[in-house]
Amino acid sequence: MKMRFAKIGLLLLCMAISACNTLRRVDEDELLLTRNTIYADDEKVIDADIRSLIVQEPNSALLGYPLRLNLYNLAKENPDSSYQAWLNAKPRRAERLASLLSEKQVARLGESFLVKGYSEWLKNVGEPPVIVDTAKSRKTLLRLSSYYDSKGYFNNTTTYEIDSTKRKQRAEVEYRISLGPGYMIDSLGQDIESAAIDSIYALNKTGSFLREGQQFDLSNFNLERERLTTLFRNTGIYNFQESSITFDIRRDTSQTDIDTDMEVTMNIENLRQRGDTSSTRTTYKVHRLEKVNIYADYGPEMVGSELQSVDYDNYTIYFQDKLKYKPKALTDAVFLAKDSVYREIDQLRTYRQISNLNTFKYPNIELVQDSTRTKLTTNIYLSPRPKYSLGVDFDITHSNIQRLGVGFSTSLISRNIFGGAETLSLSARGTFGLLSDESLPEDYFSEWGGDINLLFPRIWFPVFDTKKIIPYYMLPQTRISAGSSFQKNIGLDKQTFNTIFGYNWTPSTFRKHALELLNIQFVRNVNPDRFFNVYTSTYNRLDDIADDFQDDPTLSEFFEETNTPGDPRLIIPAGTRGFIQAVAAGDINVSREQQLEVNRIEERRERLTENNLIFTSNYTYSRNNRAGLTDNNFYQLRLKFESAGNLLSGIANFIPFDKNDSGNQLVFGVPYSQYMKTEVDYIKHWELAGEDVLAFRTFVGLAVPYGNSNSIPFVRSYFAGGSNDNRAWNPYSLGPGRTQTLNEFNEANFKIAMNLEYRFPLVGNIKGALFADAGNIWNLWDNVDDPAATFNGLESLEDTALGTGFGLRYDFTYFVFRLDYGFKTYNPALEPGSRWFSQYNFANGELQIGINYPF
Structure with a gap:
């Protein structure tokens, strides 16, 4: 109890100190501005565009705390006098400085480094107190009056009140607008000098932003001027000037017997051309x-x-x-x-x-x-670009399996390769370094690969001309690419070969289509016998089961002694393979649960070590209404559909393929994958007050195996966790379902993810964020039968994990460096009574590092 009161007392003391610090630079005859409120006809105005008209805003705050103001107040008002006081208090240090430096150097040192530099930094990152300024309040009234004038309230009146009664030396400013009657467009006429312009306008009059009986709104007049300018310039009037359009508005704004009806006449004058000494007018004509x-x-x-x-x-x-x-x-x-x-x-x-x-x-x-x-x-x-261009990049990498890695990449671009503006790109990449995993036989790794890409600036389709379906203004492209990569001492040492034949086109700035007719990927695992060396969690589960049979003399050849006497371990790979085969053959009297677990381990081993042939077609539709980098009110939508193996399955009806022992059809000795996959990714941003932004993302993805497959290839499956997903978990460590991170790389074929993030400025280029990430992965309609890992209907949504946390970002203009710290708020892998907040601490949190925003 005493400890609780002590904490409360400390909190109150901190709040009191904070309150005093807030007013440190506010004189007794001054008032610190804390809030602005706008009322239009006694109704509170919350529209961000109207509130942006306020000239003087209060100091920025982080969750209600004026952080930048208090940082500013920490700076010394007179750094030089503070330094002199320090010298007087430390005479011996002053004598030592004087013996080493000249008097001018000592003064310069104190002024520029010891005190002044620190104070200047605080002032730069901080924010001076915003003192109520009546001149700025009157300027705000003028802005508000002009704004409501533009909306047709020409007789509006404005006042402001300063309320300083709520807190000491603090004040709130209320702006009040009495709107008065709104003026309406009673009649709408035209006076057009050019006959060509008059004809075009008559044919397109129905699209006007101006209507009789409509309340006056200046923005509608601007929109109409822009509409007509675009219309005329797209109907032959190549030299039309927007300034040729003017409006005559007749209205009565007297205070007695107000008539709110307005007569509007739109004037479109002839082209005005300026010469050296005079200007002339020329009739607009169709060209x-x-x-x-x-x-x-x-x-x-x-x-x-x-x-x-x-x-x-x-x-x-x-x-x-x-x-x-x-x-x-x-x-x-x-x-x-x-x-x-x-x-x-x-x-x-x-x-x-x-x-x-x-x-x-x-x-x-x-x-x-x-x-x-x-x-x-x-x-x-047309001025040509260089025929050839060469690029080289180097980087240094570090990860949980790479102690140190040095990477390079180079690319050669050749333009107009066949005379039809085609672009050929050749690239090579490689990474070499030292491993962190001491269990592997070597202490180095390498990965290298290369790609060749050929880009045609048109849709190349040999059967028929696609120009009428996808015209050239949609920026069509055909892409043909092939590449490969080779790993050494990384996992199972995969060798990957891939080729793509596809199209993309952009009907508008906000819409994009991508169609890959063929996307072929072949993955070969060079060292499948190293599976249990790499996936140690899976090995430990198998070895724990084998411990019950380590004294069986018929199984002795499967075990090897360790440094702990009496605790032999399964030999990799001979012992693990032999033990699994003995369980499958019924040579060992294992329990039902043990047999199921061994079967699951063997299914996982087979799936992750088998070679994959993935023969897919896919289509992606993207829509984005973002107007530019500074637009923080936008949405993004991405839809993707993918089909794998159907073409090969159709060919198998005419050309019989070989089959393996499981009955799967083989192409070049490898069972091809067959599945359907769909993804929906939606992002929405809302701009709040100032630079504050609320960002939301939701993702749903499902890949269903069928036909020649009963599971999804590892490279096409989903995982959860990481810097761009649920940040309270590391990549691959969450799920599936409510399982407790059984493996090093946990994956499944169904994923739901939702993210919500509140972003706000802190100091200078440093930004802050508060976030909540929810989601998980599950197995659905595949060969996994573990009820804890499968999605069994809406009740499985109880296994949705929730992570919350905070983040810091530094904006380098061209990219954003990001640090996020996530806390496990709801962990479905724990017992039901312990899932909420039992791991909500720094010991179980995760630090994520990323580049740019996650969504």
């Missing part, structure tokens, strides 16, 4: 493209030179000496067509597609008007 010229490999040497040309598909291509590109590759990237009406969207699509070729720099498109002012000549200048 057609008379000629389209493409200058390939354009550079300064082409200016004034005699050029060769070739006409292709109504385009004229100019070049020097020799044309290095197939004409079709160039013309397919241009959407400005001869004899067509000019459209700005065609010009923008041309910019995008030429950039997408990855062969030219950003193009220069010139529009030249003829004397009739109705026809245009289009000149497209």
Whole structure:
């Protein structure tokens, strides 16, 4: 009890000190601003856009605590006098400094390093107290009044009140707006000088943002001006100026007999052109493209030179000496067509597609008007990128199995490889270093590999032309790639070979499609007999069962002595293999539970050591409405569907394949995988007050084996935990279900994950976060029969793990370095009465390191 009161007393003392420190730089005649509130017609305003009009905001706070203000208050007001006081209090140290340094050097040392540097740092990362300033309050009133003017409340009145009665030397400011009547658009007319503009407007009037009977809103006028500008520039008026559109608004804002009806007239004037001495007005006209010229490999040497040309598909291509590109590759990237009406969207699509070729720099498109002012000549200048480019990267790695690793990668890019703006990329990579695992026979590891990628800037499909289905403005690409990797002294020393043939296209900035017709991966385990050396948890479970039979003389050849007398262990691999076979044959009288456990161990060993042939097709749809890097109100959606083995299964109906002892069909001596897989990944961000952001993510993935498979290949299965998942668990250490991390690498074929994170600024580029991660993995519709690891309906959702914690981030502008510490809040692997908060401590927490935000 005394200890409890002591803790409460200490907490109250800290709060009191904090309160005093908050007012340290606030004079007696000043008030610290603590809150702003806006009321419109006595209704509290919470809209973030309106609140952003407030000129003076209170000091920032972390969970209600003014951290940056208190850091600022810790700084010395006069660092030089503080240093002099230190010298007076330490005369011997002062004499020693004086004997070593000159008087000027001593003063400079005290000023720049000992005290002043520390105080300046506190002031830089801190935040001075925000004192109520009535001038800034009046400026806020002007902003609020202007805002509500723009919404049609032209007779609004504004006032503010300062409430300093709640706490000592602190004040809250209330802004009150009396809106008055809202003005309405009573009539809407037009005055258009150009006949061409008038005709186009009449045909597209229904899409207007302005309506009769609508309350005045300035944003609607701006939207209408933008709509019409886009409309005219895409219907032949290539030189239309947005400034040509103005509005005349007639309204009565007198205080007596107010008439809130407004007469609005939209004016569209002719084109204004400025000369050297005067300006003239020219009637807008519809323009057609008379000629389209493409200058390939354009550079300064082409200016004034005699050029060769070739006409292709109504385009004229100019070049020097020799044309290095197939004409079709160039013309397919241009959407400005001869004899067509000019459209700005065609010009923008041309910019995008030429950039997408990855062969030219950003193009220069010139529009030249003829004397009739109705026809245009289009000149497209294409400056080439270097034919070849070489890149080299080095890095140093460290992990739980790598004591030290040195990696390198290099890539060579060759552009326009076949004359059709294709890009060929050759890459090689390698990592070499020392192992941390002393149980392995060697103390070094290596991993190396290489890839070859060929990218076509079009959909290449030999059967029919896809141009009508996926036009070139969708930035279509065909990708063909092949690669391999080889491991030495890593796990079972996998050798991987893969090849991909697929397409991707982008209908708009916010939508993307990716289709892989073929994704073939072959995984070969070079050292499957090393399974129990690598997966030691599985070995220990098997050895614990074998301990009950270590005295059986018929099994003595399976055991070897250890440093502990009387505690022999199974020999790897001969002893483990022999013991499992003896249990399977019934030569050992094991219990039912022991037999089930040995069967599960053997199934796991077979699955993780068998070679895999994965022959898949998949489709991915992505949607993202983020407007830019600074947009914190957006969502992302990714849907993926994958099918494996169906093509080979169909071929097996005509060409009989060999089968193994389990009845699985073999291709090149390897059973091919067959499954269906689907994933849904959704991310949503909300921008709160200031720089605060609330981020949410949910993921659901399921892979169902069938036909030639009864399980999912390890490389295609799901795991839980890690810096981008449930951060209270390390990777592969959570699940499946309520099992207690049975293996080093726990995986399953069904996953649910949900993440919620609150992000906020701390000091300078240092950001903070509070997060909650929920989810788990389960086995569903596969060969695992352990009820603790399988998903058996909605009741299995009780096995959903929950981790909560906090994080720090440092923003380097180009990337974010992230530290997260997660606590096991709900651990389904524990007994039901101990699952909540029993491991909620630093001893059972996990530190995760990551680059950039997890979602």
